[in-house]
Amino acid sequence: MTLAISTICDSISSLSVSGLTIKDLNEIPEAITGRDCPVIYPKPDGFVTNFEMVRNSFGGGSTAKMTVTYDLTYRLLGAPIGAGRGLFDSYSLMVEKVYAFIDAVLAVDTMDGLIDIVPADATAFGPVTDPAGGMFHGADVILHVMEFVN
Amino acid sequence: MATGRTLQKWVRIYAGGYELCSDARSIGPLIWQYDIADLTTMCDEVRGGLPVHARLGIGVLNGVMDNTASHLHDLPITSGSHVVMIPIGIRAAPAAGDPVYNGRFYIDGYESTDDGGASVVNVPFGDWDVANLINYSKPWGILIHPLGAETAVNTAIGIDDRGAATALGGYMVYQVTAGNGTATIKVQDAATNTNPSFSDLTGATSGVITAAAGVSGLVAIGVTADVRRYLRWQIVLGTATTVTFVVAFVRI
Numbered sequence: 001m002t003l004a005i006s007t008i009c010d011s012i013s014s015l016s017v018s019g020l021t022i023k024d025l026n027e028i029p030e031a032i033t034g035r036d037c038p039v040i041y042p043k044p045d046g047f048v049t050n051f052e053m054v055r056n057s058f059g060g061g062s063t064a065k066m067t068v069t070y071d072l073t074y075r076l077l078g079a080p081i082g083a084g085r086g087l088f089d090s091y092s093l094m095v096e097k098v099y100a101f102i103d104a105v106l107a108v109d110t111m112d113g114l115i116d117i118v119p120a121d122a123t124a125f126g127p128v129t130d131p132a133g134g135m136f137h138g139a140d141v142i143l144h145v146m147e148f149v150n
Numbered sequence: 151m152a153t154g155r156t157l158q159k160w161v162r163i164y165a166g167g168y169e170l171c172s173d174a175r176s177i178g179p180l181i182w183q184y185d186i187a188d189l190t191t192m193c194d195e196v197r198g199g200l201p202v203h204a205r206l207g208i209g210v211l212n213g214v215m216d217n218t219a220s221h222l223h224d225l226p227i228t229s230g231s232h233v234v235m236i237p238i239g240i241r242a243a244p245a246a247g248d249p250v251y252n253g254r255f256y257i258d259g260y261e262s263t264d265d266g267g268a269s270v271v272n273v274p275f276g277d278w279d280v281a282n283l284i285n286y287s288k289p290w291g292i293l294i295h296p297l298g299a300e301t302a303v304n305t306a307i308g309i310d311d312r313g314a315a316t317a318l319g320g321y322m323v324y325q326v327t328a329g330n331g332t333a334t335i336k337v338q339d340a341a342t343n344t345n346p347s348f349s350d351l352t353g354a355t356s357g358v359i360t361a362a363a364g365v366s367g368l369v370a371i372g373v374t375a376d377v378r379r380y381l382r383w384q385i386v387l388g389t390a391t392t393v394t395f396v397v398a399f400v401r402i
Binding site: 056065109110 | 154155157159241242243
């Protein structure tokens with residue numbers, strides 16, 4: 001078994017969450033419009049954090065059993081700020097989508113590319129930016145991933 | 151059956167005909183130890199052991215307090231020792247061919263405590279029930295049928311757990327978690343892995359049981375019994391039309 005970040009991101013993008021577009025690693029948008037929302041994508045700045053490898057057995061790098069863990073941060077955009085008649089018209093929809101996405105991750109039994117995945121944190125609820133700097137109601141969802149090597 | 155490492159979330163616990171993994175937080179250690187006699191003389195080149203004086207046990211089951219029918223709280227209420235099966239799935243839910251720890255153990259305690267606000271229980275299990283000893287000291291076998299419902303006889307091929315036939319017997323372990331009548335659960339063996347080749351492994355049968363939650367058994371066959379290379383589960387439905395069960399076999 002080798003590290004499989006592309007497969008993992010593809011698997012995450014294949015999760016089914018009603019009304020939410022989940023982007024793959026190679027689908028990070030350069031800019032988001034209101035029509036694209038709600039959308040969640042790999043957060044380009046700080047996507048992978050807390051990378052850690054623990055060696056589980058003797059042997060060289062090609063044979064030793066190792067456990068690798070890290071966090072993946074996804075950014076969810078619910079709607080552009082001010083898109084509705086009130087400032088917080090779309091806020092509840094954004095929160096619901098965050099929780100629906102977390103629910104989908106919690107329900108994972110097995111996922112191609114990884115050994116285990118759990119939601120680690122949900123942060124930054126409030127005004128967040130898309131890659132182009134536009135302001136949206138959104139949040140960051142952090143997923144804790146475990147992979148086995150060899 | 152996949153090979154390689156796995157995670158604890160793929161461990162299942164069946165005891166006394168109950169599926170307990172959804173209540174369990176941890177279990178173990180799964181003990182298989184042999185006494186070492188301190189009778190070594192100066193002329194002995196190695197220290198002696200007692201190869202048939204095994205200690206088996208499953209340690210402490212720690213789980214959440216759940217008094218729903220057929221959950222953890224039901225187990226200590228039923229008297230006697232409990233047949234236990236602990237299949238370990240390999241990065242997936244346990245499948246045929248996966249390792250299973252088996253035995254018959256008493257519950258030594260049932261301790262309800264608080265853990266950060268949640269009510270949890272610790273259930274320490276004792277050694278093998280001395281009133282129900284068998285002629286084998288090996289607890290590890292392989293899963294023949296993962297927990298699931300069956301409504302007809304098995305015509306599928308089996309599994310190759312050892313790569314060859316053996317002639318040292320073994321024992322069958324089963325748990326029934328649901329059913330609606332009588333049935334017989336069996337293990338069959340075959341020299342070639344084709345449906346017509348399978349026949350009943352002599353003695354490896356539950357006999358006619360009333361299939362319902364809370365039914366389990368451990369059935370040993372003769373210590374010199376031939377066990378052919380391939381194994382599979384079989385069911386004979388009596389009045390039952392569906393039986394939900396899990397079966398393992400320990401080949402010696």
